[in-house]
Amino acid sequence: MSSICIYLYILTAAAVIYLVRMLPLTLIKKEIRNPFIKSFLYYVPYVTLAVMTFPAILSATSSPVSAWAGFITGAIIAYVDGNLFKVSLGACAAVFIAALFV
Amino acid sequence: MMKHRKNPREIYLATDNRKEFIHGIQAGIPIGMGYLAVSFTMGITARNIGLTPLQATVMSLACHASAGQFAAMNIIASSAGFLEMAVTSLIVNLRYLLLSSSLSQKISPRTAFGHRFIMAFFVTDEIFGISSARQGYVNPFYMYGAAAVAAPSWELGTFLGASLGSILPPSIANAMNVALYGMFLAIIIPPARKNRFIAGLVLLSMAASLFCSSVSPFSQISEGFRIIILTVIIAGLAAVLRPVEMEAGETRGEAKETSTQVQ
Numbered sequence: 079m080s081s082i083c084i085y086l087y088i089l090t091a092a093a094v095i096y097l098v099r100m101l102p103l104t105l106i107k108k109e110i111r112n113p114f115i116k117s118f119l120y121y122v123p124y125v126t127l128a129v130m131t132f133p134a135i136l137s138a139t140s141s142p143v144s145a146w147a148g149f150i151t152g153a154i155i156a157y158v159d160g161n162l163f164k165v166s167l168g169a170c171a172a173v174f175i176a177a178l179f180v
Numbered sequence: 181m182m183k184h185r186k187n188p189r190e191i192y193l194a195t196d197n198r199k200e201f202i203h204g205i206q207a208g209i210p211i212g213m214g215y216l217a218v219s220f221t222m223g224i225t226a227r228n229i230g231l232t233p234l235q236a237t238v239m240s241l242a243c244h245a246s247a248g249q250f251a252a253m254n255i256i257a258s259s260a261g262f263l264e265m266a267v268t269s270l271i272v273n274l275r276y277l278l279l280s281s282s283l284s285q286k287i288s289p290r291t292a293f294g295h296r297f298i299m300a301f302f303v304t305d306e307i308f309g310i311s312s313a314r315q316g317y318v319n320p321f322y323m324y325g326a327a328a329v330a331a332p333s334w335e336l337g338t339f340l341g342a343s344l345g346s347i348l349p350p351s352i353a354n355a356m357n358v359a360l361y362g363m364f365l366a367i368i369i370p371p372a373r374k375n376r377f378i379a380g381l382v383l384l385s386m387a388a389s390l391f392c393s394s395v396s397p398f399s400q401i402s403e404g405f406r407i408i409i410l411t412v413i414i415a416g417l418a419a420v421l422r423p424v425e426m427e428a429g430e431t432r433g434e435a436k437e438t439s440t441q442v443q
Contacts, residue, residue: 079259081235084256085238086262088239088242090262090269091248091249092239094266094269094270095244095269095273098273098274098276098280099279099300100280100301101280102277102280103280103299103300103303104293104296106281107284109285109289113424114419114423117418117423120282120424121381121415122279122281122282123308123367124368124381124382124415125418126275126278127309127364127367128381128385128386128389129386129406129411130364131364133389134393134403138357140350144354149358152365152366153369155366156368160366161366162210162363163206165366166210166214166362167213167362169358169359170213170356170359171355173357173358174351177354
């Protein structure tokens with residue numbers, strides 16, 4: 079495949095992805111007053127991120143045991159502290175340690 | 181609710197911008213770590229389908245989308261048509277339509293178009309996540325700060341993966357795979373701790389996601405669609421059961437009002 083062709087593919091994907099992200103941000107300029115839509119959009123982050131995290135995290139590492147260790151450790155640190163960096167690093171550390179034993 | 185439109189303090193001050201940019205950089209560091217791990221794998225995939233490191237890096241720079249880029253590489257590898265590339269990209273990345281719509285209510289209505297065009301470029305799941313978790317309106321510079329760390333990590337990881345193949349010790353690479361999920365937990369659990377309804381919502385979302393990914397025929401649905409369908413149903417249900425404006429002191433609108441005064 080020619081290099082130009084590959085860049086055209088990349089351009090196509092990038093253009094579609096950008097439009098999907100850009101259109102709502104530029105078309106919805108005002109504060110939405112409709113209580114349903116407003117509430118819906120308020121809940122979107124929690125639902126989307128929860129759906130994306132679980133159960134995907136369980137198959138993210140080399141074994142379910144280390145993945146569970148990462149998930150539970152991350153959840154506990156998030157509950158106690160909530161700091162992004164600590165949670166992220168704690169989950170990684172738990173996976174690393176658990177993987178040594180499994 | 182209308183009064184914030186007239187509030188002159190809503191126009192971001194230069195010092196606020198600098199402060200927000202630095203806050204963004206701090207939040208961007210764990211994102212960058214996770215991105216290095218994921219984009220590294222992406223670079224290796226790119227190498228395997230015959231892309232040069234430059235092509236792989238340009239793709240990362242132009243897309244900033246993990247599932248989207250893996251799907252795009254699939255299309256390139258199979259030499260499918262451009263229409264197929266466009267349609268697949270649309271489907272795999274459709275959730276950003278929801279995320280950006282949600283973000284549109286999280287930024288000040290006065291945010292200039294220029295900022296909106298730039299911010300749109302960095303609406304990744306993670307940068308969206310930390311922005312949603314901000315109190316009150318999100319200053320565009322907060323997103324830029326996060327992007328200033330996260331985006332170069334994404335490109336760098338892709339480049340390294342595509343040019344060198346696997347260089348990280350497998351144990352480290354394996355552990356870093358949960359970095360982004362850990363961040364998602366840090367975004368959704370603290371509000372769930374404070375609010376039982378959100379706690380229930382998070383648990384329900386995870387349970388529904390587990391169900392739909394493991395029970396046939398729902399498990400046939402692609403991950404992209406599963407995320408969209410579950411988000412629409414569960415967030416819609418939540419909006420019917422508990423419209424936010426009726427929860428005094430907890431609505432985002434109220435949070436905005438307070439933060440406007442702070443800014």
